[in-house]
Amino acid sequence: MNYLSNKxxxxxxxxxxxxKEKVVVVPFGLEKTVSYGGGTKxxxxxxxxASHQVELYDEELNCEPYKKIGxxxxxxxxxxxxxxxxxxxxxxxxxxxxxxxxxxxxxxxEHSITPGCIAPFxxxxxxxxxxxxxxxxxxxxxxxxxxxxHASAIRRCLDYKNVSVxxxxxxxxxxxxxxxxxxxxxxxNIFWAKNKNKxxxxxxxxxxxxxxxxxxxxxxxLDSSIMPATGTPEPxxxxxxxTLDIIKIAAKNSNIVGADINELSPIKGFNSYNFLVAKLAYxxxxxxxxx
Numbered sequence: 237m238n239y240l241s242n243k244x245x246x247x248x249x250x251x252x253x254x255x256k257e258k259v260v261v262v263p264f265g266l267e268k269t270v271s272y273g274g275g276t277k278x279x280x281x282x283x284x285x286a287s288h289q290v291e292l293y294d295e296e297l298n299c300e301p302y303k304k305i306g307x308x309x310x311x312x313x314x315x316x317x318x319x320x321x322x323x324x325x326x327x328x329x330x331x332x333x334x335x336x337x338x339x340x341x342x343x344x345x346e347h348s349i350t351p352g353c354i355a356p357f358x359x360x361x362x363x364x365x366x367x368x369x370x371x372x373x374x375x376x377x378x379x380x381x382x383x384x385x386h387a388s389a390i391r392r393c394l395d396y397k398n399v400s401v402x403x404x405x406x407x408x409x410x411x412x413x414x415x416x417x418x419x420x421x422x423x424x425n426i427f428w429a430k431n432k433n434k435x436x437x438x439x440x441x442x443x444x445x446x447x448x449x450x451x452x453x454x455x456x457x458l459d460s461s462i463m464p465a466t467g468t469p470e471p472x473x474x475x476x477x478x479t480l481d482i483i484k485i486a487a488k489n490s491n492i493v494g495a496d497i498n499e500l501s502p503i504k505g506f507n508s509y510n511f512l513v514a515k516l517a518y519x520x521x522x523x524x525x526x527x
Contacts, residue, residue: 237332238311245309247302247518248288255306259339259521262310264326266345268319275501276467279513280343282502284309287514294522301522319384323352330494331356339524341517344498346467347374348384350452351392353496357450358396361493365447366393366401367486369457369479371470373406373426375413386467386499389452391416394423402443404482405429405457405474429472437485444490451486451495451520455513465509466499476512480519487523495520 237260242249246261263280292300310329316322326342326349333340334356342353347370357364368374368390375394379387393399400423407429409417417424425443427435456466459473486492497520500513 237308238313239308240311246284246287246307246514247290247292249292249302253303255303257306257308257338258525259305259307259341260310260333261307261517262326262329262333262340262342263312264315264342264345264349266315266319266322266326266349268322268346268348274467276344276346276499278502279345279498279500281312282510283343283497283500283514283517286507286510287518289511290515290518297522297526299526301518301526305521305525307521319348319382323349323355323384326352327355334360334494339521340494341521342496343517344496344500347386347389347452347454347498349498350389350496351384351395353452353494354393354396354399354450357494358399361448362398363448364396364399365444365449365490366390366399367444367449367451367492368401368403368454369405369452369474369482370403370454371405371408371429371456371473372454372468373403373409373413373417374454375416375424376410377412377416394420399423401425402440403427407472408468408470429474432478437481440482441485441489444486447490449486449490449492451483451492453495453497453516453520454499455497456499458512463509463512465501465503465506467501468499479516480523483520483523484527487527492524495524
């Protein structure tokens with residue numbers, strides 16, 4: 237696989253550092269179906285750039301996680317202009333990574349990438365549970381005439397009958413999505429944002445226990461006060477500590493096999509939002525491998 241040098245890749249570590257990689261970061265700035273604010277195509281490069289400012293030492297685990305994990309970053313490549321072909325593209329990339337028994341972390345791009353990202357996982361595993369952070373349910377059959385829209389991301393994932401989803405932070409759903417949600421209630425579990433002060437994370441722990449999990453994180457799942465740099469920001473969302481608590485429970489009680497982070501639309505001059513996503517990516521990897 238064609239990697240960036242350590243210095244240019246995720247976290248920007250010294251080129252002299254050499255350890256067998258357990259993780260490949262895949263920049264995939266697909267932007268085809270955004271319906272409000274744009275700019276997600278710039279997400280991956282800004283996340284990687286911001287990651288060079290992330291402190292490598294983790295005060296929670298008292299170590300420098302990257303030294304124990306081994307992280308490589310793929311060089312940028314041309315993304316197909318046809319969305320179906322683009323999703324097939326990322327599917328093949330993740331399939332290659334999986335065959336090497338390495339963990340793929342895809343940086344989007346819009347949320348429409350996720351059905352492509354999970355395709356080889358759905359093929360490999362008998363059952364796959366999506367751990368889904370988002371403001372939106374993304375259960376539309378199509379949006380603006382496009383069935384592979386970012387607004388249909390989870391619906392397309394659930395086209396695989398062996399896939400289920402646990403969603404956190406949902407606070408925006410259309411009337412048209414409700415019948416599908418009710419019909420598929422055995423495969424869809426939602427922790428609604430409006431009930432956040434009543435969430436039972438012990439229930440979540442039991443739900444996810446021993447499952448094979450793919451984590452998909454739309455940054456608009458975060459509250460718009462800390463993450464306005466996204467195409468469809470929503471108030472009433474997740475904050476940093478409670479987000480990490482959920483990820484830690486998943487890391488400790490399930491097998492997280494891959495992840496993507498998507499929908500960052502960088503705002504020029506406001507680097508803190510890019511930094512937040514870069515640190516989130518590092519935390520996900522840290523919890524996956526070391527927690």
